Amino acid sequence: xxxxVATSCPQCQASANPSLDHRYCEECGYDFFPDxxxxxxxxxxxxxxxxxxxxxxxxxxxxxxxALDDIREAAAATTVIGxxxxxxxxxxxxxxxxxxxxxxxxxxxxxxxxYCTECGTPAVKPRDHWSEQPAPWVAMVCDxxxxxxxxxxxxxxxxxxEPGGFVxxxxxxxxxxxxxxxxxxxxxxxxxxDVLAAPRTRGADAPSPAPAAVEPEATAPEPVEPVPTQPVPxxxxxxxxxxxxxxxxxxxxxxxxxxxxxEAGEAAQAQAVAAASxxxxxxPACTFVAAVLDSSTVVVGWVGDSRAYWLPDDGIPLQLSxxxxxxxxxxxxxxSREEAERAPQAHSITRWLGTDAPDAVPRTVxxxxxxxxxxxxxxxxxxxxxxxxxxxxxxxxTTAASTGAEPLALAEALVAWANQQGGHDNITVALARVx
Amino acid sequence: MAQFTCEVFQNxxxxxxxxxxxxxxxVTCTGAGEAGQGTGGDAAEIIIVDTSGSMQGDRIVAAxxxxxxxxxxxxxxxxFAIIAGTDGASRAxxxxxxxxxxxxxxxxxxxxAKEAVSRLVAGGGTAIGSWLRLATRLFESVPQVTQRxxxxxxxxxxxxxxxxxxxxxxxxxxxxxxxxxRGVGADWDVRELREVxxxxxxxxxxxxxxxxxxxxxxxxxxxxxxxxVAEAQLRVWTPQGAQVLFVRQVSPQVEDLTGRRVDVNPLxxxxxxxxxxxxxxxxxxxxxxxxKPVGAEQLAARVQLAVGGQVVTQALVKALWxxxxxxxxxxxxxxxxxTGQTELAAAIQEGLAxxxxxxxxxxxxxxxxxxxxxxxxxxxxxxxxxxxxxEIDDADGGTVRLKRGxxxxxxxxxxxxxxxxxxxRR
Numbered sequence: 001x002x003x004x005v006a007t008s009c010p011q012c013q014a015s016a017n018p019s020l021d022h023r024y025c026e027e028c029g030y031d032f033f034p035d036x037x038x039x040x041x042x043x044x045x046x047x048x049x050x051x052x053x054x055x056x057x058x059x060x061x062x063x064x065x066x067a068l069d070d071i072r073e074a075a076a077a078t079t080v081i082g083x084x085x086x087x088x089x090x091x092x093x094x095x096x097x098x099x100x101x102x103x104x105x106x107x108x109x110x111x112x113x114x115y116c117t118e119c120g121t122p123a124v125k126p127r128d129h130w131s132e133q134p135a136p137w138v139a140m141v142c143d144x145x146x147x148x149x150x151x152x153x154x155x156x157x158x159x160x161x162e163p164g165g166f167v168x169x170x171x172x173x174x175x176x177x178x179x180x181x182x183x184x185x186x187x188x189x190x191x192x193x194d195v196l197a198a199p200r201t202r203g204a205d206a207p208s209p210a211p212a213a214v215e216p217e218a219t220a221p222e223p224v225e226p227v228p229t230q231p232v233p234x235x236x237x238x239x240x241x242x243x244x245x246x247x248x249x250x251x252x253x254x255x256x257x258x259x260x261x262x263e264a265g266e267a268a269q270a271q272a273v274a275a276a277s278x279x280x281x282x283x284p285a286c287t288f289v290a291a292v293l294d295s296s297t298v299v300v301g302w303v304g305d306s307r308a309y310w311l312p313d314d315g316i317p318l319q320l321s322x323x324x325x326x327x328x329x330x331x332x333x334x335x336s337r338e339e340a341e342r343a344p345q346a347h348s349i350t351r352w353l354g355t356d357a358p359d360a361v362p363r364t365v366x367x368x369x370x371x372x373x374x375x376x377x378x379x380x381x382x383x384x385x386x387x388x389x390x391x392x393x394x395x396x397x398t399t400a401a402s403t404g405a406e407p408l409a410l411a412e413a414l415v416a417w418a419n420q421q422g423g424h425d426n427i428t429v430a431l432a433r434v435x
Numbered sequence: 436m437a438q439f440t441c442e443v444f445q446n447x448x449x450x451x452x453x454x455x456x457x458x459x460x461x462v463t464c465t466g467a468g469e470a471g472q473g474t475g476g477d478a479a480e481i482i483i484v485d486t487s488g489s490m491q492g493d494r495i496v497a498a499x500x501x502x503x504x505x506x507x508x509x510x511x512x513x514x515f516a517i518i519a520g521t522d523g524a525s526r527a528x529x530x531x532x533x534x535x536x537x538x539x540x541x542x543x544x545x546x547x548a549k550e551a552v553s554r555l556v557a558g559g560g561t562a563i564g565s566w567l568r569l570a571t572r573l574f575e576s577v578p579q580v581t582q583r584x585x586x587x588x589x590x591x592x593x594x595x596x597x598x599x600x601x602x603x604x605x606x607x608x609x610x611x612x613x614x615x616x617r618g619v620g621a622d623w624d625v626r627e628l629r630e631v632x633x634x635x636x637x638x639x640x641x642x643x644x645x646x647x648x649x650x651x652x653x654x655x656x657x658x659x660x661x662x663x664v665a666e667a668q669l670r671v672w673t674p675q676g677a678q679v680l681f682v683r684q685v686s687p688q689v690e691d692l693t694g695r696r697v698d699v700n701p702l703x704x705x706x707x708x709x710x711x712x713x714x715x716x717x718x719x720x721x722x723x724x725x726x727k728p729v730g731a732e733q734l735a736a737r738v739q740l741a742v743g744g745q746v747v748t749q750a751l752v753k754a755l756w757x758x759x760x761x762x763x764x765x766x767x768x769x770x771x772x773x774t775g776q777t778e779l780a781a782a783i784q785e786g787l788a789x790x791x792x793x794x795x796x797x798x799x800x801x802x803x804x805x806x807x808x809x810x811x812x813x814x815x816x817x818x819x820x821x822x823x824x825x826e827i828d829d830a831d832g833g834t835v836r837l838k839r840g841x842x843x844x845x846x847x848x849x850x851x852x853x854x855x856x857x858x859x860r861r
Contacts, residue, residue: 113737113751118702120674120734146730
């Protein structure tokens with residue numbers, strides 16, 4: 001038994017008492033024992049025991065399970081060493097080009113021509129439906145939906161193994177009226193995730209951490225945590241060091257996260273711009289919503305109408321983001337939500353990422369998550385069917401009641417539900433189980 | 436080495452509730468080489484010449500010249516024989532007393548065979564079924580041969596045996612050899628000979644005057660020798676629960692293949708296509724699917740060509756259900772063109788049959804429709820041949836009058852040409 005020795009984290013200098021039972025730095029997630037065997041993560045409430053097959057979606061047959069196995073195999077086979085990560089933080093980059101071996105709807109196999117040998121159903125292209133689950137307490141599912149022929153949504157998620165520790169989730173919804181928006185959205189989401197999942201140091205020449213904009217949440221029954229103005233540090237500052245700097249370490253952490261989020265927004269914007277080729281009338285464009293949760297503090301940033309919600313188990317569901325959309329602006333000037341969302345231009349977004357973006361800097365809000373619940377990010381392919389936070393909260397609760405609280409199964413079930421409602425748009429859902 | 440490619444033409448969009456998928460698949464062969472010269476096995480040719488009494492005079496002289504011209508085109512190494520047909524069939528070459536039923540072409544055999552055909556004499560009846568039965572037996576004597584083809588010449592109707600006997604002989608020959616049929620003069624029956632050529636994956640045509648015979652026979656044999664791929668099978672895979680409505684060859688001529696299906700596996704039907712040279716053939720396939728929701732996609736068919744049991748090329752026929760009318764109401768030009776050409780062939784044949792039966796009203800309606808279709812699909816050859824049979828008052832409207840005193844030859848030329856299609860102008 002390794003005896004813990006009081007020391008400080010080599011990455012963030014936070015005081016630490018590492019042992020195999022306290023293997024990761026509580027501040028930054030640094031793995032004190034990188035050579036030690038991986039510890040099975042603690043079970044997620046409601047999740048089936050390890051080794052037991054997660055049941056088919058909505059009681060589907062073994063065929064679906066087989067298809068899910070394929071997806072998992074593909075995911076396991078394609079975990080890649082990418083850019084630097086915070087210690088312990090994992091990502092799963094699914095190879096979205098690879099065709100699955102088996103048909104998703106019948107016992108047939110997929111021929112080299114991309115269609116089932118028995119029923120002629122096209123292979124589920126990974127780009128049309130894929131999931132990421134870097135840790136058992138989080139999941140992201142991205143789906144083409146029914147009505148659209150291509151999936152221009154994208155999502156990416158990184159997480160530390162310990163539940164409720166660190167998660168960075170990003171969803172980008174490609175603007176369908178522009179070409180190659182599916183390229184922009186995927187590159188943007190993955191780039192933003194990589195920035196958020198990178199070891200956080202702020203260079204001396206980095207812009208001062210502007211306080212996370214406090215977005216007054218009109219519908220919020222609880223006040224969103226105000227982020228105070230802070231003394232600007234003049235030397236490189238490590239995440240987790242706030243405790244030494246300010247009296248309010250949590251508030252200062254949210255500033256750091258907000259800065260990281262804006263940096264992630266910049267990286268996403270750079271990818272969205274890079275997706276454009278020659279000057280073109282409709283360059284690729286996408287929305288952006290990202291959440292980074294670190295030690296119970298969440299910061300959410302967005303551009304456009306993809307959303308982040310906080311859905312506490314006991315408490316009032318809350319929409320953390322505020323759409324950059326015609327409808328949201330109409331609501332802000334006094335229209336009812338129903339009226340505004342029924343208008344033909346309701347879905348016109350007023351901000352987006354891309355070469356022709358008027359303003360690509362994410363607006364951010366921060367919040368301390370004190371109670372157990374779900375942090376949920378989604379594109380309008382889901383929230384179109386349950387726009388109000390309370391309604392979406394009900395949906396998640398009732399869905400979890402039948403599928404259980406395993407995040408991947410729940411995210412898949414929410415996507416399946418949106419498809420049952422018509423699947424009019426691409427659907428992306430990212431979930432993190434908090435508490 | 437022969438190379439096959441294919442290309443599909445279709446509108447893959449179906450409306451909500453739509454079930455029928457139509458596609459035209461063009462299969463092209465290049466680098467076929469010569470018959471029997473590849474590694475696939477030997478080739479064999481039989482020339483069947485009508486030597487019935489009606490052939491006396493110009494015709495038998497022309498038939499001798501035609502057979503000789505065809506012999507000249509047979510590539511050395513090819514197994515061959517000549518059959519003289521009357522109310523029975525006899526082997527004109529190799530001579531009846533020869534040990535082998537067929538011999539390989541070489542200069543000596545060529546000279547001997549030409550000598551043999553120069554001695555053909557006319558006399559007796561016409562029993563085409565007996566000619567085919569002898570051909571089947573001769574081909575059986577050379578089992579190492581993988582490519583078997585015959586040219587059949589007649590000038591009369593099958594008067595010396597019953598239609599049942601002819602049909603039985605054709606059935607026996609199906610799958611054993613291909614046969615191109617030619618009729619000289621105007622005294623033979625197009626429908627009778629078309630049944631033979633269709634079943635035996637060949638063509639039927641008229642040789643109006645005896646002096647045209649030699650050139651026609653030389654051309655036929657040249658074409659046969661240019662088919663270096665002995666046999667290929669068109670395959671149509673359809674998904675579980677789907678129905679093949681029809682499979683037609685639509686170019687260079689209309690040929691309904693639907694009834695020739697053999698199961699390759701439960702989802703795949705195989706249709707014989709005979710030998711291939713450097714050429715393109717178009718196939719029209721129609722598949723019925725169960726309707727799927729708007730937004731769904733399904734593969735409606737894999738259309739493949741298999742040579743020696745191996746799939747060498749494949750086209751995908753797709754179905755995509757959409758609620759976008761501007762997509763689902765589009766008609767693919769190739770599908771429309773060949774749908775029209777198939778209807779054109781039927782209208783000509785039915786019109787001529789009605790005319791022969793003395794039903795002028797129906798004949799006028801059918802041939803009027805044929806004129807309209809030939810005009811709409813740009814089939815100028817059909818229009819020119821129709822013009823010899825009817826007076827055209829309004830081609831677009833299909834208004835025609837039957838001509839009086841039309842020559843039998845003109846009618847037969849229209850009939851034999853009815854299945855020849857024009858290609859889509861691209």
